[in-house]
Amino acid sequence: MPIPVKSLKAQQHQFANPAYQLEVLQHAGTEEGDFPHFGAKLQEHQLYPLQPTGTTILQVNVGKMCNQTCRHCHVDAGPDRKEIMTRATMQLCLDALAKSPQLTTVDLTGGAPEMNPDFRWFVEQLSGMGRQVIVRCNLTIILANPKYHDLPEFFKKHQVQVVSSLPYFSASRTDAQRGDGVFEKSIKALQMLNVVGYGQEGGGLELNLVYNPSGAFLPASQRSLEAEFKRRLLGAYGVVFNSLFCITNLPISRYLDYLIESGNYSSYMEKLVTAFNPEAAANVMCRNTISVGWDGALYDCDFNQMLELKVQPGTPQHIRDFDLGQLDQREIVLNQHCYGCTAGAGSSCGGSTT
Numbered sequence: 001m002p003i004p005v006k007s008l009k010a011q012q013h014q015f016a017n018p019a020y021q022l023e024v025l026q027h028a029g030t031e032e033g034d035f036p037h038f039g040a041k042l043q044e045h046q047l048y049p050l051q052p053t054g055t056t057i058l059q060v061n062v063g064k065m066c067n068q069t070c071r072h073c074h075v076d077a078g079p080d081r082k083e084i085m086t087r088a089t090m091q092l093c094l095d096a097l098a099k100s101p102q103l104t105t106v107d108l109t110g111g112a113p114e115m116n117p118d119f120r121w122f123v124e125q126l127s128g129m130g131r132q133v134i135v136r137c138n139l140t141i142i143l144a145n146p147k148y149h150d151l152p153e154f155f156k157k158h159q160v161q162v163v164s165s166l167p168y169f170s171a172s173r174t175d176a177q178r179g180d181g182v183f184e185k186s187i188k189a190l191q192m193l194n195v196v197g198y199g200q201e202g203g204g205l206e207l208n209l210v211y212n213p214s215g216a217f218l219p220a221s222q223r224s225l226e227a228e229f230k231r232r233l234l235g236a237y238g239v240v241f242n243s244l245f246c247i248t249n250l251p252i253s254r255y256l257d258y259l260i261e262s263g264n265y266s267s268y269m270e271k272l273v274t275a276f277n278p279e280a281a282a283n284v285m286c287r288n289t290i291s292v293g294w295d296g297a298l299y300d301c302d303f304n305q306m307l308e309l310k311v312q313p314g315t316p317q318h319i320r321d322f323d324l325g326q327l328d329q330r331e332i333v334l335n336q337h338c339y340g341c342t343a344g345a346g347s348s349c350g351g352s353t354t
Helices: 018-026 038-044 087-098 119-128 151-157 171-178 182-195 222-237 253-262 265-274 278-282 302-306 336-342
Strands: 057-061 105-109 132-137 161-165 207-211 243-246 289-292
Touching (some): 018 253, 057 302, 151 182, 161 182, 182 207, 207 222, 253 265, 278 336, 302 336
Parallel strands (some): 132 161
């Protein structure tokens, strides 16, 4: 399947419509019938209704614009996406944080978050508040334009934890998922981060990599993959990093399109359902994280955000009305894609959950 040139939205593709994606997800099954609803599966294990255990992470999607158009992207991000968080909405996030000391970490994602014109201002404000800032960086953005070349130094100045996507330690598999030349640029960016001190053992500047499977299968053991990535990247390129996070591809957006087009949809869903792990379900990231959309709307996670499944009605729906006390009492909104976070060793934005 070729790398898309345009986002699904720009193509006016049916999978650009969250309602259509949800309809497809509702009717996933085998010849024996539809798979059990995710909520019913949780009920079997006394985990329903699913509720927060105490929210400590505010994940903020600062926009869908990106310099890449990766074929597995759940955001449907790309250069043609114009949805960008304004400074006014960022200020509402800062206001919410000021009254919510329990939120110790702010996780910035996109798109490529660095393409938001107010990105650096936002990081400076967050850093000044003493919050741990995570930036989900696609690496190639650092080389995309001279104005981004100093990002490693900027990240260092603000003690940002950098989480970077690298589908594999070889060019062929990485470029097949993310585009021609992406691997070479990613390695160069990692080397630039290493030069300023990122990824060094005990150095305090954390550089973590994210691995997504390139096909219709679950990730292998995080521990064994991390060891292999470290050995290969150090040996071939002199690159060091702290941890590898394995993240299961959830069946939404471009990855859902890939599953349907390749004829793998039913079998992949069956893998997720069969591999349901109650321990992973108990540790899902939506229990300690809340997600803010580019327009300030609130969601249980970034995946629900892309499906436009807002937090439970009756609780604050927008960052301007943020009330962590109320939000920590909410029931988390579920659908069939949630099986992706509970399969096998579990999956979250911080990797395996068991």
